[in-house]
Amino acid sequence: xxxxxxxxxxxxxxxxxxxxxxxxxxxxxxxxxxxxxxxxxxxxxxxxxxxxxxxxxxxxxxxxxxxxxxxxxxxxxxxxxxxxxxxxxxxxxxxxxxxxxxxxxxxxxxxxxxxxxxxxxxxxxxxxxxxxxxxxxxxxxxxxxxxxxxxxxxxxxxxxxxxxxx
Numbered sequence: 001x002x003x004x005x006x007x008x009x010x011x012x013x014x015x016x017x018x019x020x021x022x023x024x025x026x027x028x029x030x031x032x033x034x035x036x037x038x039x040x041x042x043x044x045x046x047x048x049x050x051x052x053x054x055x056x057x058x059x060x061x062x063x064x065x066x067x068x069x070x071x072x073x074x075x076x077x078x079x080x081x082x083x084x085x086x087x088x089x090x091x092x093x094x095x096x097x098x099x100x101x102x103x104x105x106x107x108x109x110x111x112x113x114x115x116x117x118x119x120x121x122x123x124x125x126x127x128x129x130x131x132x133x134x135x136x137x138x139x140x141x142x143x144x145x146x147x148x149x150x151x152x153x154x155x156x157x158x159x160x161x162x163x164x165x166x
Contacts, residue, residue: 062153063165066091076162080118089153090123091164092116099155100134101164107138107148114150123150 064085066073075081076099082092084104091101095118104112106125113127122139123132130140136152156163 061166062089063163066162066164068160068162073162080116080121082116082118084115085164087112089164090114090116091155091162092118094134095121098134099157099162101153101155102132102136103151103153105150106130107150 066076066083066085068076073083075083076091076093079093079095079097082090084090088104089101090104091099093099100116102114102123104114106113106127108125108128108130111125111127113125114123114132115126116122117124117131120131122134123136125131130138132138132140132150134152136150138149151166154163154165156165
């Protein structure tokens with residue numbers, strides 16, 4: 001493939017272009033693209049809210065029940081698993097087997113990045129790496145805004161049904 005040069009309207013092939021550009025410049029141009037991708041260890045697909053016994057769901061006041069036998073809630077069968085509800089709430093099962101729930105909104109810049117880290121056994125904001133304990137208290141020293149904490153919700157297990165409410 002020939003690449004036209006604007007200065008003198010000649011062409012050169014890709015190999016020639018990279019050679020003229022130099023490896024250092026090529027790295028500088030592509031480094032931000034290559035380093036910008038982050039692989040999350042345990043991404044969870046959002047739960048289809050149409051399957052919920054949903055009364056109301058917003059960040060401040062809601063009450064819903066999850067059927068733990070459905071495929072959508074299968075991650076909650078394992079310690080460290082979590083599900084995301086309507087991109088507003090995260091429901092998790094801690095490493096000790098307790099069910100907990102929190103908002104998706106991080107107190108650092110109000111972005112919806114909160115997930116549960118089963119590896120760390122704490123809430124984690126994938127947007128800015130802020131961390132929070134099970135009760136929502138900020139644990140990240142470098143992130144003063146994250147120290148404001150996050151909203152956590154009540155959970156109540158009744159057989160195979162998990163109620164999450166504010």
